[in-house]
Amino acid sequence: MRLVLVGTSYQKAPVELRELLAYDRALRREALERLSADGSESAVLSTCNRTEAYLAAPDEGEAEERIYAELAALSGLSESELAPALYTLTDQAAALHLFRVAAGLDSMVPGEAQILGQVREAYGGAREAATAGPILHRLFRQALRVGKRVRTETAIGENPASVSSAAAELAERVFDDLAGKRILLIGAGKTADLTAANLISRGVGEIVVANRSPERAQALARRFNGRAVGLDRLEEELGNADVVVASTSSQGYVVSAAQAARALRKRRGRPVFFIDIAVPRDLDPAINELEGCYLYDIDDLDRVVAESVAGRREEAVRAESIVSLEADDFRAWQLSLDVVPAIASLRARAEAIRRAELERAAGRLGSLSPSQRRAVESLTAQIVAKLLHQPTVRMKEAAAAADGVLYADAVRHLFALGDDADSPGKPRK
Amino acid sequence: MGELAVILFWPALAGYSEAAVAYLGDTFRPGRLVRWATWGVRLGWLAQTALLLAQAAHADGFPWGTWAGSLNLFVWMCVGVYLVWGCRAPFRLLGLAVMPLAALLLALAWAAGGAGEPARSEFGDVFLAFHVGLVLAGFAGFTVAAGLALLYLWQERRLKRRSPRVLRLRAPSLETLDGLTGRTIAVALPALTLGIGVGLGRLEVDGGGFDATMAVTLLTWVVYAAFLVLRYEAGWRGRRTAYLALAGFALVVLVRLALTPFGHF
Secondary structure, eight states: OEEEEEEEETTTSOHHHHHHTOOOHHHHHHHHHHHTTTSOEEEEEEOSSEEEEEEEESOHHHHHHHHHHHHHHHHTSOHHHHGGGOEEEEHHHHHHHHHHHHTTTTSSSTTOSHHHHHHHHHHHHHHHTTOOOHHHHHHHHHHHHHHHHHHHHSOTTSSOOSHHHHHHHHHHHHSSOOBTOEEEEESOOHHHHHHHHHHHHTTBSEEEEEOSSHHHHHHHHHHTTOEEEOGGGHHHHHTTOSEEEEOOOOSSOSBOHHHHHHHHHTTTTOOEEEEEOOSSOSBOGGGGGSTTEEEEEHHHHHHHHHHHHHHHHHHHHHHHHHHHHHHHHHHHHHHHHHHHHHHHHHHHHHHHHHHHHHHHTTTTTTTOOHHHHHHHHHHHHHHHHHHHHHHHHHHHHHHHTTOHHHHHHHHHHHTTOOOOTTSTTSOOO | OHHHHHHHHHHHHHHHHHHHHHHHHHHHSTTTSHHHHHHHHHHHHHHHHHHHHHHHHHOSSOTTOSHHHHHHHHHHHHHHHHHHHHTSGGGTTHHHHHHHHHHHHHHHHHHTTTTSSOOOOSSOHHHHHHHHHHHHHHHHHHHHHHHHHHHHHHHHHHHHHTOTTTTTSOOOOHHHHHHHHHHHHHHHHHHHHHHHHHHHHHHHHHOOOOOHHHHHHHHHHHHHHHHHHHHHTSOOOTHHHHHHHHHHHHHHHIIIIIIGGGSOO
16 A cells, blocks of 8 residues: 655745645545545645645555546646646655644744644544545544644744734733733734734733724724724823834834833833834834833844744754654554554464364363363463464564565465455555 | 761752753753753752751751751752742743752752751750741742842843844743742741741840841841832832842842851851
């Protein structure tokens, strides 16, 4: 049984092509049913950055062709048009790839967290469609475990990767918990919107929007369930705000250091975190000199993000070694599938012989007491187990060294064993 | 007792020293060494607990009445207070301040004979147990509060300087550090107050002189009482209260290391 992956990602395909290759739930279910029509195992991972189809099938070439045909039908493009944007990986390389994906190592921003949920969702889709068998169950479960392990054992996902999340995390270094804190948005631009959304996701209590245009202030305030005020009430609101986000298009400072100092007096020493994402800047840089005031402008935030992404890349080196070990582990398991049916058949044959011989001797053993009979049962079972122990170990070792098929064939031939159709390595009926 | 003290003292010192080194290493490569540091603190503290129990079992009376003996008890209390937060991820940096100090003071207590055979004190056992125990508990709280204040000032400086690496190290928020410093002092000061009260009561009953150690201890009490009034009544926060906590700790150092070796306990 071979594991084949055919897919594309942001590294190979522009967004226009990725859009054509995106599956929604219904389309994915249909695709899985078609891919597994012959009993092969299949799963599809489809996110905004990648579409990948995993197929566990007896023939690698045929599996690749089926996925190509499926993706071509989905996109409406010919296979030759699609080919430059697709990659094909098999067995250990395919497993390694999925493990890297789950760990966030193949993401635009190393360590991003969303992908692990998307891998879980892809696995759930395959389980729902009943197209996951022993190989894909093992592959995806291990991928989810690897994703968690990498995030636990390295700091790859710990630092922010965007200006808005960096601003929110910095605010959390001043206030432990943003729950119940008051946010003052000065200006109603797009970046303020993103930063506010990030702060809200961390549970801030109240949002006040101060803007020159009351309509835009009202609109933004409605979105965040906050309230809008005019710029004339700015100083009053400053005294109540824990976090101030400024993003107007004003040419001069909207808040001076003197205004901030006056507002701070009302706060009885409670700190204020200022985020200035406007260019030109809205907040007087001298505000940072005031005790209890912390001011970050867009350049400061960009530097924090750059540093934290660099940190994630450093951690990615450690993560790669974890992923590589896990892929080796999967490879060893997959190879062992070559000999498992032969081992199972050999053991079944030995057990059948043992039972048959005991039955044949039943007449001669008739005078034995129940405990003597149990002793004979146990003795014969031990002889069989000890006799088969070494060949079993040797075959598993051979499987790990990629000679498993040869050994399995030799055992089948020597002991006249038939093929085992129910083994994990065989296509499901 | 001598052999048993050696058996228990060195693991305690090794645990604290290892934790100090591991915390230092963790600041350079966060996440790798912190587990070693935490286990160093735990095992060291357990070994020191066993040492104190052994001393108590062998002593004829209160075993930590001498300066060196009380230093031994003081280190154990400091690490015990630290352990309350030390295992929580954001507070691990506090170990960088507390554990080297603990290792150093424990070594000093050993060198001065406070971690071996307990000495017999000239004072009554009950008096000593209350007086020394309460004063040291107060001082241990102030020591950890000073660590928290130091951590506050370090974190505040990084935020003010807008260091690009400000998020690379996990550290508690300023608000948490400020609040914890205040709460630790609020718990430690009553202990010191009771300890001083017991001491003054003995002075009243038995008589005796008023020495420099007592004067500075009272001054320490005044500084921390002022801290609480300013923190909770006058609305002082942040850098100012952190400096005040450090000023109070300077007096604790003066009492413990400079004055007490020449006086009692």
